[in-house]
Amino acid sequence: MVNGENKELTEQTTLEELIRQLGVRKETVVAEVNRQIIQMDKRPEIKLSDGDQVELIQFVGGG
Amino acid sequence: MTATLNQLMTQDTYQINGKTFTSRLLVGTGKYPTNELMGECLEASGTEIVTVALRRVNLENKGEKTLLDFIDPKKYTLLPNTAGCYSAAEAIRVAHLARATGISDFVKLEVLFDEKTLLPDPIATLEATTILVKEGFTVMTYTSDDPVMAQKLEQAGAHAVMPAGSPIGSGQGVLNPNNIRIILEKLKCPVLIDAGVGSASDVAVAMELGVVAVLLNTAIAHAKDPLKMAYAMKNACEAGRLSFQAGRIPKKLYAQASTPLKDF
Numbered sequence: 573m574v575n576g577e578n579k580e581l582t583e584q585t586t587l588e589e590l591i592r593q594l595g596v597r598k599e600t601v602v603a604e605v606n607r608q609i610i611q612m613d614k615r616p617e618i619k620l621s622d623g624d625q626v627e628l629i630q631f632v633g634g635g
Numbered sequence: 636m637t638a639t640l641n642q643l644m645t646q647d648t649y650q651i652n653g654k655t656f657t658s659r660l661l662v663g664t665g666k667y668p669t670n671e672l673m674g675e676c677l678e679a680s681g682t683e684i685v686t687v688a689l690r691r692v693n694l695e696n697k698g699e700k701t702l703l704d705f706i707d708p709k710k711y712t713l714l715p716n717t718a719g720c721y722s723a724a725e726a727i728r729v730a731h732l733a734r735a736t737g738i739s740d741f742v743k744l745e746v747l748f749d750e751k752t753l754l755p756d757p758i759a760t761l762e763a764t765t766i767l768v769k770e771g772f773t774v775m776t777y778t779s780d781d782p783v784m785a786q787k788l789e790q791a792g793a794h795a796v797m798p799a800g801s802p803i804g805s806g807q808g809v810l811n812p813n814n815i816r817i818i819l820e821k822l823k824c825p826v827l828i829d830a831g832v833g834s835a836s837d838v839a840v841a842m843e844l845g846v847v848a849v850l851l852n853t854a855i856a857h858a859k860d861p862l863k864m865a866y867a868m869k870n871a872c873e874a875g876r877l878s879f880q881a882g883r884i885p886k887k888l889y890a891q892a893s894t895p896l897k898d899f
Contacts, residue, residue, distance in 0.1 A: 594692075594694055595697030595698050596697065600701045601692055609732060627691065628692040629690065631703055631715070631736070632665075632690045633663070633664040633666065633667065633673065633688065634718050635663030635664075635804075635830075
């Protein structure tokens with residue numbers, strides 16, 4: 573699940589690869605896997621498995 | 636030589652958790668017609684601290700420009716908010732996400748109680764303030780104008796206490812200046828008016844009370860001409876600050892002639 577949507581991924585996809593595949597600019601997002609924040613330099617090490625909940629968050633306008 | 640306006644304004648600094656600022660207007664980045672206009676308004680307002688929010692990336696709009704394409708984090712201190720959080724745990728999670736960007740460890744802590752009033756939940760706000768301060772954040776806490784709550788937040792270590800002048804986005808101005816006066820008398824940490832101002836005169840009134848700064852968003856973003864309002868807010872903020880420092884005359888019941896009445 574990525575941001576609440578089901579995504580089919582090939583096996584052993586890393587968080588870094590997922591972010592690239594989604595076309596999201598990696599330097600502007602914060603990533604969580606199963607509610608754990610993953611620092612940017614750790615993303616290539618994180619292999620995603622079935623049922624993982626990924627959240628990709630970024631800054632938007634707010635008051 | 637007497638000081639120029641520019642000298643007076645630039646020498647009049649304040650600090651939040653050791654970081655020094657000159658502009659006393661904090662401006663939000665929400666609800667502008669376009670991001671380009673938002674960028675121009677931030678510039679016009681003279682602000683140094685801008686509030687931002689965190690939300691899920693829209694996976695449908697790949698590669699679209701993001702907020703940070705319009706705000707240079709080197710130029711502005713980003714103040715991520717926890718708007719939309721209704722529990723201490725949610726607000727703490729958002730603060731952690733914001734800090735993970737590596738851009739800012741400031742947080743505008745806002746834990747709401749209900750959607751209609753957007754009033755803060757005082758108990759959850761206090762709890763989250765205590766935790767985030769311990770975790771090393773620079774915590775600027777949104778609260779009601781209750782002087783007791785403001786003192787509790789300061790005791791919990793809040794780096795700034797930010798009472799609402801009136802409900803968020805309502806544009807009603809500072810409804811209870813006496814509560815703000817009491818808060819200012821009791822607190823040593825910076826006190827800012829956060830929310831509720833609708834016009835330049837509201838900002839001036841807030842600044843004349845002696846608050847350190849004013850935080851606003853809707854009043855500029857939803858003005859008919861946001862850019863003009865941004866300039867107006869900048870000037871009103873400076874006018875209010877100077878007026879506070881200059882010290883107003885006491886109000887009197889009867890007239891006092893400005894022109895000498897004798898020797899005519």
